[in-house]
Amino acid sequence: LTGCPVLSINLKHSRSDAHSGDTKLWEDISAWLNKRYVLSATPDSKLSNNNAPNVKHQAYAVLCAVEHNEHRLIRIRNKWASLELSSNGWSKSSPLWTPEALQAICPDLDDGSVWLSYGQFLDSFTDLHVCMTQSWQELKLKGKFVKSVDESDAGFEHFCSRAYYM
Secondary structure, eight states: OOOOOOOEEHHHHHHHHTTTTOOOHHHHHHHHHHTTTTTEEEEEETTTESSSSSSGGOOOEEEEEHHHHHHHEEEEOOOOOOOOTTTTTTTTTTTOHHHHHHHHHOOOOOOOOEEEEEEHHHHHEEEEEEOSSSSOOOOOEEEOOOOEETTTTEEEEOOSOEEEEO
């Protein structure tokens, strides 16, 4: 949709490297977020999601990556899904959110996002997609797509190529 280049990374191949102490992927994720690239992650099908029976086809936005006291944290969100991770050490009621961590990271624990350790992120998601936008803005227009029938094939319906706005 953006027309920008997209990099897709299979996280299964990155898990063993990251768990063995390789920091390249973490550094890349941090750099991409600092450049304001749009990142999304595809969850592993074993995740529990109350609102979406087919969690494999749900994408989660990767909102930020922070490091605090040797803890690497990733913040994700999907506003249409409710992700539940039974072993999430960084749930909003976790004792890991000490006053010091709250002050350093300043999380909004009630905004619908989920904080995960970097290791849990790698274990819970299969793919990471990086849309390499240079700068972006959101634009919403009220309008409609007008359906028409192809004159040469009455059985073929399509949408007009021109945008029609009301």
